Amino acid sequence: MEYLRLATLIRAYAVRMTHRGKSGHVGSSLSMADLISVLYTKILRVNPSQPDWQERDRFILSKGHAAAGVYVALAEKGFFPKDWLDTYYQDNGRLSGHISHHVPGVEFSTGSLGHGLPVAAGMAINAKRKNKNYRIFALLSDGDCNEGSTWESIMFAAQHHLDNLIAILDYNKIQALGRSKDIIDLEPLTEKLKAFHWAVKEINGHNYQQIEDALTNVPLESSKPSFIIAHTIKGKGVSFFEDTVSCHYKYANEEELEKAYNELGVKI
Ligand SMILES: [Mg+2]
Numbered sequence: 001m002e003y004l005r006l007a008t009l010i011r012a013y014a015v016r017m018t019h020r021g022k023s024g025h026v027g028s029s030l031s032m033a034d035l036i037s038v039l040y041t042k043i044l045r046v047n048p049s050q051p052d053w054q055e056r057d058r059f060i061l062s063k064g065h066a067a068a069g070v071y072v073a074l075a076e077k078g079f080f081p082k083d084w085l086d087t088y089y090q091d092n093g094r095l096s097g098h099i100s101h102h103v104p105g106v107e108f109s110t111g112s113l114g115h116g117l118p119v120a121a122g123m124a125i126n127a128k129r130k131n132k133n134y135r136i137f138a139l140l141s142d143g144d145c146n147e148g149s150t151w152e153s154i155m156f157a158a159q160h161h162l163d164n165l166i167a168i169l170d171y172n173k174i175q176a177l178g179r180s181k182d183i184i185d186l187e188p189l190t191e192k193l194k195a196f197h198w199a200v201k202e203i204n205g206h207n208y209q210q211i212e213d214a215l216t217n218v219p220l221e222s223s224k225p226s227f228i229i230a231h232t233i234k235g236k237g238v239s240f241f242e243d244t245v246s247c248h249y250k251y252a253n254e255e256e257l258e259k260a261y262n263e264l265g266v267k268i
Contacts (some may be wrong), residue, residue, distance in 0.1 A: 022087025025245030029069030062116020063141035079105035114147025158197035163219035172234035205230030
C-alpha cells in the first residue's frame, strides 16, 4: 500500500538522518509520518517539477523541528535528489535541522513555535481575496497550541470564514520537556475550538482511512476553517521511542539504528 510504503520510508530515513546528524527530534518525525504520507501521496496538489506553481496547495510544517520527515516526502516526490537526505544536519549540507524555505517544496521556515498557523491564515485570506482555489494546510504540534499567536490566528481565521485553511494537530500529547497535560493541558480541545467557531474532527493519526477521509472532505463545514485533531503516538513505529518524552531530543545510536530498521522492515 502506497501510504504505508512512504510512511515507512519517512520513519526509516528520519531515524537514519537524525542518527547521522547526531541531532534530535526523531520522535516528532515518527509521530507525523502517516499524516505526511497521506498528505503528499493523495491530498496536496503540488508539482515537484514546478515547486512555485501559483495554484499549488500550500503546506506549512509549523513544528519545524520535524523537518526530517517532510524532507523525505519531498525527496520521494522528486522535489530534490534523494542524496540530499544524507546531508541533513551536516556542516554545509543542503538540509537544515529545522525546516527551511530554501529547500524546494518548502513554503515557510519554522522552528520557534506558534508561527505556522498565523502565516497559513495570512496565506488563506490572501487566496480568498484573489479568488484562488488552492488550500492552505498547517501541521501543528502540542507545543504550538501553547502559543498565544496560534490562538490569535484561530480567532482571525474564524472571523474571516477561512474555509480554505486546514489545521492538523499531531496530537501525541508530549512536548519537548514533558507531557502536555502537565505543562499546559489543551483539553477539552474540541470544545474550545468549536467555541472559537472552527469545524473540528478527531481522528486516529495512524489510521490511513481516517486520515484520508478527513483530509479529502475539507472544509469540514462551509465557511468555517477546519481543525483536524489527529491522535498520535510520539516515536510511533520504533518500539524503544514510542510514547517517551526522551525521544524529543534523542537520536538512535548504531545498535538502535539497526534495531529500528528491523522493526520497520526496511534498511537504507
Ligand atoms: Mg507533541
